Amino acid sequence: MLAQEIIRRKRDGHTLSRAEIDAFVRGLQDGSWSEGQSAAMAMAMLLKGMNSGETVGLTQAMTQSGQVMDWRSANLKGPILDKHSTGGVGDKVSLMLAPIVAACGGFVPMISGRGLGHTGGTLDKLDSIPGYISTPDPDRLRRTLQTAGCAIIGQTAELAPADRRLYAIRDVTATVESVSLITASILSKKLAAGLQGLLMDVKVGNGAFAATPEFAQELAQSLVTVAQGANLPTRALITDMNQMLGDSCGNALEVQEAVDFLSGKRQEPRLLALTQALCAELLLIGQLATSAGQALAMVNTALDSGAALTQFARMVSALGGPVDFVEKSRDSLPKAPVQQAILAPCAGWISGMRTRDIGLLVVDLGGGRHKASDSIDARVGFSEFAQVGQAVRQGDVLAMVHAADAATADQAQQTLMTLIEIGEAPPTDLPPLITRLS
Incomplete structure (x- = not known):
């Protein structure tokens, strides 16, 4: 032809x-x-x-353009599951979800990406762990799944190579925004990972790729329809990204928040609620639980017992990181030389934030890429970030900026003050989970 x-x-x-x-x-x-x-x-x-039939065809063809993982020889005693997020600011859920689901009997070969634009990349976060191998060979990947139940890795050259070339072309030709092409790109990699169940977390809001509910709904429905047309059981949750997720953003800072979350030391309420919901949904997809109540109880047990933290530690060690990483994460992770408090200029309630611009501010600090070839400073970002709805007094800490030098920290402080809104009354609460599609 x-x-x-x-x-x-x-x-x-x-x-x-x-x-x-x-x-x-x-x-x-x-x-x-x-x-x-x-x-x-x-x-x-x-x-x-493209109609759904064309999109299914494109997805399957790109899946078959390279290696498709077959886990039968690994003798894994549970379903092969994964979650994919369309990206946001401070979204470190994957770092907790994979070991939680593993602690509940699932196996999670999670193929993740790097950050570009205002959204952080899961692989960039994990690269802040000394020795972590994000592109393991097949034998190491298989051993990691057998010992830890989860492996968060990057796309190898063998997985969906046609998608890799097409995405590079779309990135420079203003064709990224096609729902069908987004769908095929995401699902071809997931199908190549040999999954038996997938959960999509489609973000919507001022910090999301899908800025409107209508676009988020269209994308979520496309993902579910095409995945099921390709014989991959899939559900989608549409979740809020009108504020940063958790209280940190920046690569090493988010890894530390994930360790603190799994160890029970620090669990920001919205992040906890969303992680519980996503994990429970994935357990239902994998038939590891028969009801929402049972699934949630299993998630909480995995957290409270320390089982999820153990699985995370095993994953890090199996992929080349320190054996004692979770015990000594604060010593192992890189730290910015300048850490500076950003204080509230007045009393009131945090009523909103320009989430996308906060993500871009992390990029300006050095924590993200303006172009794919840029290097990343894993140390920089924000911690102790105030949440929407939180009451503050004049002089309270809105966030801590972590920067490479004082001048950069000062500039970030001035910019951030313009991105956080402080109102005279509490705002209307917006739950992290908006709707569900199956």
Whole structure:
């Protein structure tokens, strides 16, 4: 099939056949489609749209473009499960969810990404742990799952390589915002991981990729429909990202918050509620629990007993990190040389925050990337962040900035003061979980 004829058919609004979609994906994989042709196809798909059948076909073809994990030889005695978030500010739920689900009998080979733009990347967070191997070889990955029940890793060259090339093209051709292409990109990697159940956490709000409820609903429904069309049991939760999740943002700071969360030392209420809800939902998908009440009780037992913390420690050790990391995390994680309190200028209630801009401020501190080749300073970010609805007095700490130098800290302090709203009355409470799709 000629590439230009397939492009023309989609450009003119026709539905692509599976053979045409397969030809496009083969072209991505073997390089027989040029950058220009691939970009033209991505733009045609964005502008003309794709129905669910086309999106299922694209997802399956990209899944099959590389290795598909087969866990039968690993003799894992439980379902293979995963959760994927569309990203936000301070979203470190994956760091707790994987070991919690593992402690409850599931196995979680979580393929995560790096941060770009205002959202932090789970792999960047884990890179702050000395020695952690985020792209293990298959044998190490299998051993990690057998011993820890979870492994949070990056996409290898063998998993969905066609998706990797297509995403790079979309990133520089203004075609990222296609719901069908987003769906196929996410699900092709998840299907390649050999999953038996998936939970999607679709964020919505001023700190999310999906800024409106309508777009979040469309994306969540697409993910559920296409995943189920590809025979992967999937549910989606739409959750709030109109404020930072937890009380820290920044790579090493979020890892420390995750360790404190799993050890019971510090569990910010919204972060706890969302983590409980996501973990319980995943246990139901994996048939590890038969009711919501039972699932929640299992999650709480995994936390309260220390079992989830043990699984996290085993994962870190199995993937090359320190054996005693959870006991000595504060000594192991890098620390910023400047730590400075940001104080409330007046009394009142935290009534809102410009969450996306807070994420971009972490990038400006050095904790994220302006472009993919940028290096990251894992030390920087914010901790002790005040939450929406919290009452403050003049002089109370709104946040602690962690910076590489005093000048950067001062600039971050001045900027952050413009991103947090302090009102005269408590705001209306917005729960972290908005709706559920299955």
